[in-house]
Amino acid sequence: MAQHPIELLINKADSAINAEDFDTLIDIYAENAVLVVKPGMNVIGKEQIKKAFIAIAAYFEHSLDVTQAGLEILESGDTALVLAKTKVSANNQPPLERKATYVFQHFAQKGWLCVIDNSYGHDLLEHTQ
Amino acid sequence: MAQHPIELLINKADSAINAEDFDTLIDIYAENAVLVVKPGMNVIGKEQIKKAFIAIAAYFEHSLDVTQAGLEILESGDTALVLAKTKVSANNQPPLERKATYVFQHFAQKGWLCVIDNSYGHDLLEHTQ
Numbered sequence: 001m002a003q004h005p006i007e008l009l010i011n012k013a014d015s016a017i018n019a020e021d022f023d024t025l026i027d028i029y030a031e032n033a034v035l036v037v038k039p040g041m042n043v044i045g046k047e048q049i050k051k052a053f054i055a056i057a058a059y060f061e062h063s064l065d066v067t068q069a070g071l072e073i074l075e076s077g078d079t080a081l082v083l084a085k086t087k088v089s090a091n092n093q094p095p096l097e098r099k100a101t102y103v104f105q106h107f108a109q110k111g112w113l114c115v116i117d118n119s120y121g122h123d124l125l126e127h128t129q
Numbered sequence: 130m131a132q133h134p135i136e137l138l139i140n141k142a143d144s145a146i147n148a149e150d151f152d153t154l155i156d157i158y159a160e161n162a163v164l165v166v167k168p169g170m171n172v173i174g175k176e177q178i179k180k181a182f183i184a185i186a187a188y189f190e191h192s193l194d195v196t197q198a199g200l201e202i203l204e205s206g207d208t209a210l211v212l213a214k215t216k217v218s219a220n221n222q223p224p225l226e227r228k229a230t231y232v233f234q235h236f237a238q239k240g241w242l243c244v245i246d247n248s249y250g251h252d253l254l255e256h257t258q
Contacts, residue, residue: 034205042203070254074171076163076244079208081232083251099251103210103232115205121251122212122228125199 004073006080006104006112013114014066020057026050030105030113039124049117060090069097078106086119098123133202135209135233135241142243143195149186155179159234159242168253178246189219198226207235215248227252 003011009028016025026046029035035049036042043052057064070085082102089095099121104112118124138157145154155175158164164178165171172181186193199214211231218224228250233241247253 030205032206034203036203044205072253074163074165074245074247076159076173076232077161079232079234079244081210081230081245081247083230083247083253085251085254099228101210101212101230103205103208105208115208116203116210118203118210118212122214124201124212125214 006073006082007071009104009112009114010068010071010082010084010102014068017053017057017064017066020062022050022053025053028114029117030107030115033114034116036118036120036124039120039126061092063091065089080104080106080112088119135202135211136200138233138241138243139197139200139211139213139231143197146182146186146193146195149191151179151182154182157243158246159236159244162243163245165247165249165253168249168255190221192220194218209233209235209241217248 013025013028026049029046029049032045033049034042034044035052037052043049067087068084069087072083074081082104084100086098086100088098098119100119101121102114103116105115106112142154142157155178158175158178161174162178163171163173164181166181172178196216197213198216201212203210211233213229215227215229216224217227227248229248230250231243232245234244235241
């Protein structure tokens, strides 16, 4: 079965994160996208997201490796919800699996772009409530 | 702190589900909204969603009680991702808590409406992969 264009974008983003190719990485985000850097800390917009990923790469000692272990996409018109099992490993921490939640939107010129990137899923609720 | 308009809509939806007031319930959905009835079974559009909720009410022997135990909203422009802990109880099953995931969109005339309703969250991935 052909891969959904959003799945291809997520694969591209993972490769870009792992290669620290931040210009390619931010190409998949919409102008006003929101990234949950960690529970309680969000950044908005492509430039802030790029800075956050540069900091994240340093935090993980340039050894971050992100892959998807499962993906489900629910579409409604120009909006799609992505539920993913994301595997994260790095030299300085034990490997972990996150239940990531992304929202993509389809734009007339640019196709699908990520508008909300929350790789922590429901762990946000543990932080805030 | 004032409640987010989406939180008010979700409370309204819960009350409508519990009261089996399906006309009020489908008012919070967009025309082309997607509802995950159960993992592997989705319905699209207000009329199909109404029919699904009528069937769900019968399945739970008209004793369904839905409440939110926690809610986090991430907004990007006209799109919002909602992560909720949803408590579901009924006479014919033990109470359970679901990690629900909703997407709302803001429309010029109608305000916020639900476009994707997935009360199963990442449980979908257990079903499909």
